[in-house]
């Protein structure tokens with residue numbers, strides 16, 4: 001019987017565009033979902049958007065949309081990014097869909113009938129940005145939200161409450177009995193400590209705005225956005241409309257929610273309590289990940305250091321980007337996105353280690369056997385090391401992937417890759433090739449390399465699906481790697497006698513680090529840029545610029561460099577002498593043009609002619625010196641600054 005696996009990203013809030021944080025969660029989920037598929041699971045991978053709540057209503061209004069119109073604008077932006085990132089999800093849920101509204105109402109009604117919802121009065125502080133009630137003892141500084149720092153709003157309204165306090169002990173007991181309920185395990189204690197402080201009943205309805213799911217037993221009230229949003233996971237599996245699927249994936253499957261650490265508490269506390277009350281099984285695991293900084297600093301638009309997935313993919317390619325994000329940090333911890341590190345990873349791990357292994361192996365197979373597999377069983381002791389290491393690596397890989405330790409899983413694969421690169425040097429195929437009595441041994445060595453690459457491709461597939469397929473194609477294997485399972489990797493003679501290998505082409509081209517970093521630096525705003533000859537604005541304001549119209553021009557007598565101009569400033573006429581004769585052999589072309597001039601320079605005499613100002617001019621190699629001509633529609637009394 002096949003095993004079932006359900007995995008969800010959080011549903012993303014449609015208030016802003018998808019960014020590198022949402023990309024990270026979704027890439028991690030995609031890798032995990034693909035891993036489960038190659039482990040032979042039936043996988044259901046869900047993502048979607050969180051579309052209700054006060055903040056969405058307010059943002060929509062600001063932008064001149066109705067809330068629904070606004071969500072319709074935002075949803076394609078998410079879908080587009082998931083396409084870019086090669087996210088292979090099964091379903092995209094929107095909380096404004098009918099199936100979800102019904103599902104939330106079903107759960108609310110059950111919880112209500114259980115006596116776990118009562119009417120009360122909510123009075124307290126609320127963060128609209130986080131859609132969170134903030135208890136008095138957690139308010140930060142001057143009435144600010146402890147998690148986002150924004151000003152809190154006072155809410156005082158009639159509200160329905162969910163008896164969350166009732167489930168405190170059951171929740172602690174569940175966390176205790178299920179060590180993998182909260183992953184990574186390092187996050188468990190944080191949640192336990194929080195619950196032990198005492199769970200408060202939760203206000204789950206609002207009646208001062210309307211953008212939400214109506215509560216059937218409480219006319220005029222809509223559902224608190226988190227009580228609404230969390231239900232999406234079971235909605236998608238048919239909680240309300242498809243008992244068969246719900247049974248298969250939720251009741252009889254492994255179920256995981258991946259979330260950012262900022263929303264772990266909602267998932268590890270509120271959601272389980274809701275499920276306890278509704279009589280629904282709890283998810284198997286809630287997996288929390290950390291946040292990213294960029295070049296050592298918090299990402300912010302004003303700093304100009306926001307990592308844009310579109311740009312990164314364009315620069316490095318999709319698979320290297322996915323690889324970097326999952327390799328760079330131990331999943332659960334915070335990470336720092338650094339361009340230099342991305343380049344290093346690509347050049348060392350992908351291009352050098354894996355890329356070279358593939359290139360060298362294929363190259364030699366062509367050189368020695370015309371790229372056609374020759375089977376051989378001339379084994380050596382050293383081969384056993386490779387077989388043993390492979391078994392270890394596959395086990396480590398699975399152990400790590402099963403608890404979402406992506407970087408560790410990749411480390412295991414790369415340990416194998418490094419061993420194989422060493423194996424090439426140790427067994428020196430180029431020496432074996434010189435001795436015709438060793439052809440059989442040579443074939444054996446080469447087959448170990450080629451079969452190893454076949455196996456490695458499947459292990460890296462969850463991280464780099466396209467590249468994994470390319471490796472197979474270069475090995476002459478045209479099967480769809482997506483359909484393969486790890487179970488089938490046990491043998492060392494997957495490629496049969498006479499099998500024709502494909503051509504080697506670099507999958508991970510090396511990046512010229514110096515050139516690219518220079519390019520990136522030039523493109524970004526540098527807050528520490530050194531500016532030569534800095535002046536204050538007061539200095540600048542001392543200079544007076546004017547638009548002047550050229551009325552007459554002629555050569556200064558006795559000079560072949562100087563031109564003298566009669567210019568119109570609107571309210572008077574002046575004479576300006578300028579050494580540009582060389583660049584304007586036909587100066588009368590300037591008559592009628594409006595140009596820029598500095599008009600408060602101390603007048604000087606040049607070759608006996610008075611100059612009452614100075615033109616602004618540009619000088620470059622191609623054009624020489626040119627006056628700065630402005631459009632004729634600019635008025636002569638225009639203020640220039």
Ligand SMILES: [Zn+2]
Pocket residue numbers: 127128129130131145146147148149150
């Ligand atoms: Zn907040």
